[in-house]
Amino acid sequence: MEVTLKVNGRLCSADVEPRKTLLDAIREDLALPGSHAGCEHGVCGACTVLLDGEPVRSCLMFAVQADGYEITTIEGLAPAPGELNVVQDAFCETHGLQCGYCTPGMILTGHALLQRTTEPTREEIVEAISGNICRCTGYGQIVEAIEFAGERLRKANAPRDLKGAGANQPQVDPSAETDAPQEGVLKAAEADTPHGDRP
Amino acid sequence: MKPAPFEYVRPDSVAQACEMLAADEDARIIAGGQTLVPMLAMRLARAAKLIDIYRLPELNGIRVEGDVLVIGATTRQVQVERSALAMQSTPLLSKALPWVGHPPTRNRGTVGGSVANADPSAEIPLVAVTLGAEIEITNPDGVTSMPADDFFIGPMLTSVMPGDCVTAVRFPIWRHARVGTAFHEVSARKSDFAFVAAAAQVALDEDGKCIAAALGIGGVGDRALRLDVAKLVGETAGTARLKDIVAEAAAVLEPSSDLHVSAAYRMRVAVAFGVRALEDAMTDACSAATQSNRGAKQWR
Ligand code: FES
Numbered sequence: 001m002e003v004t005l006k007v008n009g010r011l012c013s014a015d016v017e018p019r020k021t022l023l024d025a026i027r028e029d030l031a032l033p034g035s036h037a038g039c040e041h042g043v044c045g046a047c048t049v050l051l052d053g054e055p056v057r058s059c060l061m062f063a064v065q066a067d068g069y070e071i072t073t074i075e076g077l078a079p080a081p082g083e084l085n086v087v088q089d090a091f092c093e094t095h096g097l098q099c100g101y102c103t104p105g106m107i108l109t110g111h112a113l114l115q116r117t118t119e120p121t122r123e124e125i126v127e128a129i130s131g132n133i134c135r136c137t138g139y140g141q142i143v144e145a146i147e148f149a150g151e152r153l154r155k156a157n158a159p160r161d162l163k164g165a166g167a168n169q170p171q172v173d174p175s176a177e178t179d180a181p182q183e184g185v186l187k188a189a190e191a192d193t194p195h196g197d198r199p
Numbered sequence: 200m201k202p203a204p205f206e207y208v209r210p211d212s213v214a215q216a217c218e219m220l221a222a223d224e225d226a227r228i229i230a231g232g233q234t235l236v237p238m239l240a241m242r243l244a245r246a247a248k249l250i251d252i253y254r255l256p257e258l259n260g261i262r263v264e265g266d267v268l269v270i271g272a273t274t275r276q277v278q279v280e281r282s283a284l285a286m287q288s289t290p291l292l293s294k295a296l297p298w299v300g301h302p303p304t305r306n307r308g309t310v311g312g313s314v315a316n317a318d319p320s321a322e323i324p325l326v327a328v329t330l331g332a333e334i335e336i337t338n339p340d341g342v343t344s345m346p347a348d349d350f351f352i353g354p355m356l357t358s359v360m361p362g363d364c365v366t367a368v369r370f371p372i373w374r375h376a377r378v379g380t381a382f383h384e385v386s387a388r389k390s391d392f393a394f395v396a397a398a399a400q401v402a403l404d405e406d407g408k409c410i411a412a413a414l415g416i417g418g419v420g421d422r423a424l425r426l427d428v429a430k431l432v433g434e435t436a437g438t439a440r441l442k443d444i445v446a447e448a449a450a451v452l453e454p455s456s457d458l459h460v461s462a463a464y465r466m467r468v469a470v471a472f473g474v475r476a477l478e479d480a481m482t483d484a485c486s487a488a489t490q491s492n493r494g495a496k497q498w499r
């Protein structure tokens with residue numbers, strides 16, 4: 001049966017048997033092996049993908065049922081090749097993974113939660129990942145990773161207090177004759193861009 | 200873990216789905232598939248044809264019809280969990296929903312699917328039995344409905360006949376001024392199958408006297424049961440008679456033993472949870488005047 005899937009923003013067609021799960025189609029027909037096959041009967045969460053932004057188990061639906069949805073797999077999270085999204089990065093920093101088998105599912109689940117709120121409580125995080133089994137980490141660092149990613153997202157968006165100037169007020173250095181930016185600001189901004197001023 | 204081959208069809212209407220179902224005895228309905236797909240994968244279930252009703256718009260939705268909250272069969276569990284309308288009308292259902300499966304299975308699992316599957320420890324059937332919901336069934340002859348208590352027969356067994364399709368569940372809304380609810384469950388891990396679950400709903404008058412009470416127990420026997428707690432009527436919160444009333448009513452339960460827990464444990468917990476659920480529901484009703492702490496965990 002011919003089915004057209006929209007995976008990570010790209011439309012792909014595949015000729016699949018109706019009994020082929022979405023998980024197997026993603027791994028075999030679309031050659032995206034980041035979604036892992038664990039139990040293949042809905043218990044472990046290793047196969048988690050996002051369907052219209054919400055985590056579902058891709059082993060619990062057939063590929064022929066998945067047309068028309070926006071499907072996101074772990075391959076679709078990073079902003080650019082070679083980069084990591086904020087949740088992925090947080091998992092690295094807090095040692096939220098060991099063997100990595102559960103990790104794509106954990107990260108997508110954490111990402112979906114943080115899309116709804118960047119300030120989840122510990123309970124909400126635990127509840128969100130309650131359907132994902134990890135045999136290695138003991139979960140502590142995974143919860144920490146999601147908390148950490150949330151904190152970064154919050155901070156990235158928070159208006160900053162600039163030398164006493166309130167929000168929406170121009171930042172003026174009283175000692176400056178003109179309204180040139182503060183010293184070092186431009187340099188810092190440059191160093192902040194992903195590759196600095198390197199090509 | 201791969202299902203046997205089958206044919207897949209997606210009808211355009213409920214009527215067409217029912218025709219297809221009636222025409223082929225090896226055909227089965229699929230919607231969210233959160234139970235059927237693993238059953239097929241483990242080859243505990245077989246189907247020659249899967250009729251997918253998941254996207255039929257006529258089956259999805261939550262609405263109030265008079266004193267009834269009607270939930271279309273393919274309404275996803277997460278939709279009910281997040282529904283303000285459900286929270287207002289049937290807070291007991293809203294309180295039970297976070298206990299249904301895990302968040303990812305609630306994202307795809309449906310209300311009708313949970314009911315049609317009739318797992319003895321499932322939360323939605325328990326609430327349906329507790330509140331005396333009606334299950335709407337459509338077949339080529341038309342639409343009928345049946346009280347939840349007659350619908351559920353045993354473990355994974357319902358009164359659904361070949362060619363029947365569950366199309367909605369109708370939960371009664373209590374219109375009393377002060378209604379309180381409570382839901383308690385114990386399982387090996389959160390969201391695993393319940394060993395025992397208790398659902399309670401009570402209504403109090405202005406003096407705090409009970410005017411209506413419902414208590415359901417799930418996970419204990421081969422289906423969820425509503426216990427007769429009519430003797431609670433006239434009592435107030437904190438009544439010393441509560442324990443006796445529940446213990447007496449619990450005599451109808453036929454607890455089973457399994458790998459995890461014994462029948463005696465189930466019985467003991469059923470009574471303890473029944474008492475606790477009714478107590479909490481009465482406390483909840485006392486504060487219902489302010490409507491503040493009604494309902495379950497808020498979704499944000
Ligand atoms: S592989 Fe899908 S839940 Fe385990």
Ligand code: FES
Nearest residue numbers: 098099134135136
């Ligand atoms: S890191 Fe090994 S299963 Fe989670």
